[in-house]
Amino acid sequence: MILPDVLFVLFASLTLGAGLLVVLSRNTVTAALLVVLSFVGISGLFLLLDATFLAALQILVYAGAVMVLFLFIVMLLDVEKTSHILPKKVSLVLSVSALLVMVIGVTYLLMESPSLPSVDLMPLDMPDAPLGFPAHAKAFGYALFTKYLLPLQTVGFLLLMAMVGVVVLSKSTAKAPEPTSETK
Amino acid sequence: MNASAFSVFAENNQWSVLWPEISLGLIALILLLLDCFLPKDKRSFVPGLAVFLQGGLFLAVSVFFIESRGMDAFYAFNGLIYMSSFGSLLRAFFLLSSLLVSYLALVYFKKQPLPRTEFFHVMLIVTAAMMLLVQSAHFVMFFVALETVTIGFYVLVAYCRTSAFSLEAGLKYLILGALSSALLLFGIVLLYGVAGNPELPAFTQDSMSFLSLQTFIENNAHNALVQLGVLLVISGVAFKIGAVPFQIWIPDVYQGAPTPVTAFLAVASKTAGFMVLLNLIQGPFASMEYLLKPLLSAVAVVTILFGNMAALSQQNLKRLMGLSGVAHAGYLLVGVVAAFHVHWAPLAVLFYLITYLLGSFAVFGVMAHVAGEQDEAQELSDYQDLAQRNTTLASVLTMGLGSLAGIPPLVGFIGKVLLFIAAFRAELYTLLGVSILGVVISIYYYFGWMREAFFRSWHAPQEAPVAAIPLSGVHVFILGLLAMLTLLLGLFQNVLGWALF
Structure with a gap:
């Protein structure tokens, strides 16, 4: 069982490391590409959990479509190198130390109390539970169009509304000057 | 895979029970x-149609609530939705607030050259999502509805795209809203993960459903991951209601957003947040009382004091409404804490929210009329001599502010008294003391605003008289109705009491 552990550490550090670099990188294009890398790490984690469908979706939708769109926008906007506003030293030190305290505290809490009894990672055998462990696209489809049909429809409205919102917010409201009789 | 189980799920989707949301x-x-297909010159009636249809739906929902009062609550959509008569009342509440927001929007759009139909489109979907949100009994439905509300608000807050303030507010709301959604989602995921662990007692396979989670958390209330998850979910909700320390977005967003959206945020979004909080602490998180009661009490104390103190020195009225709204969220949190012990405390919270709706919309209605072309710059000094410029507006403002401050004959007073009785019954004496202190502080800034409208300035007799604000009959009727309701419900609460208790 050593290989899954090694792979887990590999993919987890890929995800987290790339995520950290996204925040720290100064160049927007680099940051967007690092997000793709982080998504690849996440899809590796999904693979380790036997969630093959999710892993494929992660690559196809997020790393593929969404991030390409992001890159397009970043490159179309052609942002000039802006002046960097560095955070104040005090707030930087405070926030990093608060983060460390939280990470150590949560780790300590989880190690101290038996809140997470270890389970061997294997697909649960649950014949009676139709929504138990949807590893395949078919199970997802069934669940989405039966039990979760209402949230699915709501998401449809959400997307429509978001689209309308984007059109309204990005449409130029400045009206073109009306042609007067003199110009004709 | 068990296909017959899926067909049972499909048959359980009773769409007809969601008729108000679907309409x-x-x-x-x-x-x-x-808006797409009508010729350009005939489109102007579309906003009016929106108001008319909403009014009709509001009447239908109210009649449905009165008819179905006391019906047995049941789960619909395989446990995604919990239908109760309380939920029907909330539907009527959200429709009423969207109706009033539409009225404010009609006034607002007279002064701002902005597209109109899209505003109503987004607002209606947000209203429907709020209805779903307060009735959801499953974290999947909960999160989808919450995101619909939040994303709709991103659009609405930034709606006045010609104003830098509105765009700034939209950006700030987007970033902080995304942060709070991330906190909430992380909490949900932790709960989902830990509740599905087969090694723990009462583990569940449907660990997003509130019912299964409630059983699980009862058995594992002291599990560190459960504590962390509950804390994160509560933090996410606290952002929506603007409780300290998640109030940081409120002044800027309230100032920059168009006035109708500010009112919508202040009333409907806050109500949705509180109803969700009550659903959570009375449902899945009920056995976390040992953690949540001290936590929410501390948050309530800080919220009341911070909101009132910060509002004291505000000159911009939209910021003032925002910060005083933070203080109101604090009083409401006292009611939420009392709900751990007093069974009718949630009704007191809803009663308070209804009084808050009436008072706030009276004040925002006046603000929409007094505001100039620059919507974000509504200063206290603009209200000098309001009583001379338009007596109706000044009196409606006084009624609204008096109700918000909790002055006896008005309904805001009754709301506060109910909350305080609930806090007293729950033996929350410290919270009670802090709330009363907060109310006393709030009188300073509410009355300062009234003083500005009535008594403030002195004019030399040879000066030209101040310009009057014209107000047509419809506006006098609507604003007067709100003011009369704050007075009448303050004297006779039987109607509301019958609906609630």
Whole structure:
């Protein structure tokens, strides 16, 4: 069982490391590409959990479509190198130390109390539970169009509304000057 | 895979019980279609149609609530939705607030050259999502509805795209809203993960459903991951209601957003947040009382004091409404804490929210009329001599502010008294003391505003008289109705009491 552990550490550090670099990188294009890398790490984690469908979706939708769109926008906007506003030293030190305290505290809490009894990672055998462990696209489809049909429809409205919102917010409201009789 | 189980799920989707939400969605679609296909000169009636249809739906929902009062609550959609008569009342509440927001929007759009139909479209979908949100009993439905509300608000807050303040507010709301959604989602995921662990007692396979989670958390209330998850979910909700330390977005967003959206945020979004909080602490998180009661009490104390102190020195009225709204969220949190011990405390919270709706919309209605072309710059000094410029507006403002401050004959007073009785019954004496202190502080800034409208300035007799604000009969009727309701419900609460208790 050593290989899954090694792979887990590999993919987890890929995800987290790339995520950290996204925040720290100064160049927007680099940051967007690092997000793709982080998504690849996440899809590796999904693979380790036997969630093959999710892993494929992660690559196809997020790393593929969404991030390409992001890159397009970043490159179309052609942002000039802006002046960097560095955070104040005090707030930087405070926030990093608060983060460390939280990470150590949560780790300590989880190690101290038996809140997470270890389970061997294997697909649960649950014949009676139709929504138990949807590893395949078919199970997802069934669940989405039966039990979760209402949230699915709501998401449809959400997307429509978001689209309308984007059109309204990005449409130029400045009206073109009306042609007067003199110009004709 | 068990296909017959899926067909049971499919048969359990009783769409008819969601008729108000579906009608709202359809109205939103119809508005969009009309705007697409009607000739340009005939489009001006679309906002009026939106108001008319909403009014009709509001009447229908109210009648439905009165008819179905006391019906047995049941789960619909395989446990995604919990239908109760309390939920029907909330639907009527959200429709009333969207109706009043539409009225404010009609006034607002007279002064701002902005597209109108899209505003109503987004607002109607947000209203429907709020209805779903307060009735959801499953974290999947909960999160989808919450995101619909939040994303709709991103659009609405930034709606006045010609104003830098509105865009700034939209950006700030987007970033902080995304942060709070991330906190909430992380909490949900932790709960989902830990509740599905087969090694723990009472583990569940449907660990997003509130019912299964409630059983699980009862058995594992002291599990560190459960504590962390509950804390994160509560933090996410606290952002929506603007409780300290998640109040940081409120002044800027309230100032920059168009006035109707500010009112919508202040009343409907806050109500949705509180109803969700009550659903959570009375449902899945009920056995976390040992953690949540001290936590929410501390948050309530800080919220009341911070909101009132910060509002004291505000000159911009939209910021003042925002910060005083933080203080109101603090009083409401006292009611939420009392709900751990007093069974009618949630009703007191809703009663308070209804009084808050009446008072706030009276004040925001006046603000929409007094505001100039620059919507974000509504200063206290603009209200000098309001009583001479338009007596109706000044009196409605006084009634609204008096109700918000909790002055006896008005309904805001009754709301506060109910909350305080609940806190007293729950033996929350410290919280009670802090709330009363907060109310005393709040009188300073509410009355300062009234003083500005009535008594402030002195004019030399040879000066030209101040310009009057014209107000047509419809506006006098609507604003007067709000003011009369704050007074009448303050004297006779039987109607509301009958609906609630």
